[in-house]
Amino acid sequence: MLFFRNISIQQKLMRIIMLTSGILLVLVCIVFLTYEIFTFRDAMRDKLSSLASIIGINVASTLLFDDRETAEETLSALRGEPHVISAFLYKKDGQVFAKYFHESADKDVLPPPLQDDTHTFFDGKLLLFQPITFQNEQLGTIGIESSMEALDARIEQYGVIAVTIMFVSFLIAFLLSFQLQRIISEPILHLAKTMKKISTRNDYSLRMVPGDQDEVGFLIAGFNQMLNQIQKRDEKLKEHWDHLEEQVDLRTKELTTVNQQMQSEIKERKRIEQNLQNSNEELVTANEKLKSTQSQLVQSAKLASIGELATGIAHELNQPLTYIRNSTQLLLMDNADDLDAEEVFETLQQVEQATDRMMSIINHLRSFARESDIQHRPVQLCQVLENSLILLNEQLKNRNIRLEKKIDPQLPQVLGNSQQLEQVFINMLSNARDALDGREDPQIVIQVKVLAQDDGSQQVMICFIDNGAGIPSSYLEKIFDPFFSTKEEGKGTGLGLSISYGIIQDHQGEIHVSSTEGEGTTFEIILPVQ
């Protein structure tokens, strides 16, 4: 549609109208011409057909009586029809019986071959055949050839008329469209012109002249309304602009105040933070102090228990010492000659064993008294239990206390501190020992079991069960409190159980007590297996 691009709407409208009317005119002319040609041909055929009928009737008898002269005479009547070029009369067998040629026609032309009742247009001619009948019997056929020059002349005439009409109508269409296109183009042009003015001058106070009540009219009205809105908005915008500065000032002031407030707040916070840090440091120091105090406390408790054990230890050492003394005295009493080397060797071996035992007791005592590190290592609980009995075995024997051990043979190792655990066990056993004082058939049962937990982990439970005096239920709650003791003044520190409690807590374990007065007490220690 390049034809319509980049030209004004006026020209577009003109071109559309001219093109439409032009094409329509040409189409109408073509249609009429075609119709004319067909009508003319039909008319021509009809005319020729009736001519052939008349001639046919007239020449029928010449065929009956084989009279060629009369036939040709009859055919020569066609002279009155100048468009008939030639005519031929055929007998039934197709032989030409008579002919006729127009003066202007070429008389040497061979007659066309006989055809049935047909007509053909060819070469600007019309050839028509028509049978000749008489009393229902076909006697022959007549063929007439007519020139179509009349049609050509007619078309020519028609063409001249068509061109004239087209030219005149085109001129009228041009004049009419030139006038009428203004109805549409003028308001649009006005719109465009005003638009341009507004956009170049930036003047939104301009308005358009309202148009008709059609789409363009609505467009103009809409445009004017839009211009109104723009103008109003501009004014509002200006107003807002003026107001905005005031508001910005106000807001800035507010912001400054808030900022200042916030700064002072931050300062305050910093100060509090500093204070907090100081107190935290103090707390850490206090904690450290507490820790050292605690370890000192543990140590002193340990030493206290050693003191307490001293008597027991003396007993322990006494037994091998007695043995050594007796053995050596026996040897000294014998004569040197009587000395049997084997006997001496045996005795010396026993003495060595006794001294070994004493050394182990002393060594153990020394290592127990030493301040331990707090590191946790894998610990064989059986060993720890045996170690704790080293210091207590003799005491229990002397007091006729029966010791029964029920230890699970597949005991896993426990993560912990062996010295601390030994301290706990010694505490447990010495408490039991004291509780059994003056009781009939005194006994202590040590039971060690593995407990499987639901989550797959394992725990070890160590129970110390005695059939001693028991603890009154009113004391059971306080028993793990520091400095709580039921023993006579000077006999206990009152720290033993509380320290044991602390040690077991350090091992993430639990310690429980259950007791029935007059029947006995059970301590239950549970340690996790790692």
Place this chain on the structure above:
Amino acid sequence: MKKHGSLLFKSLILGVILIWTSPVILNATTREFQVKAAFIYNFARLVKWPKGTFIDPDAPMSFCVFGKDPFGPLLDALAKETIRGRQITVKRVKDIKETSCHVLYISKSVEEERIEQVFRELPPFGVLTIGERHSFGPLGGHIHFMMEANKVRFHVNLYAAEKDGFKISSKLLRIARVVNTEPFEKK
């Protein structure tokens, strides 16, 4: 259109066959009478008989030959044809009074006096007379043959025919060489 051709067509074919097969028989005379037989048939087609000639619509039309018969079998071939639904019968007659004819051909052999006598004996209307002599018309005959450049042509005595109640088609009249519309002067 009739498939079983007209006499003209058939006789033409017959003629062609004869020309090829029997040149002895087919001389100029045979050919002439072949054409004349066809003409007689065509005359009967182009002539309307006066009302009351035929007893009923299906009554046959009789072609009679008086005098020496020059046609031989040629005329008998017409007996197969019909004219307006009427079957043709062909007869040779000696006594006119005894037979009824619709077409009466009087051959050349018959003398003028005899012809006059036959005309007197004929019924007053309904018999188309065809002759060979020049005097056949003046004697009161309706149609008579003549030769023109070796072609068979004929005269029509329209006056006599109309007087005797016949209506002759213009088609026939157009072909006729001479048409008498006035009575011949008495000799």
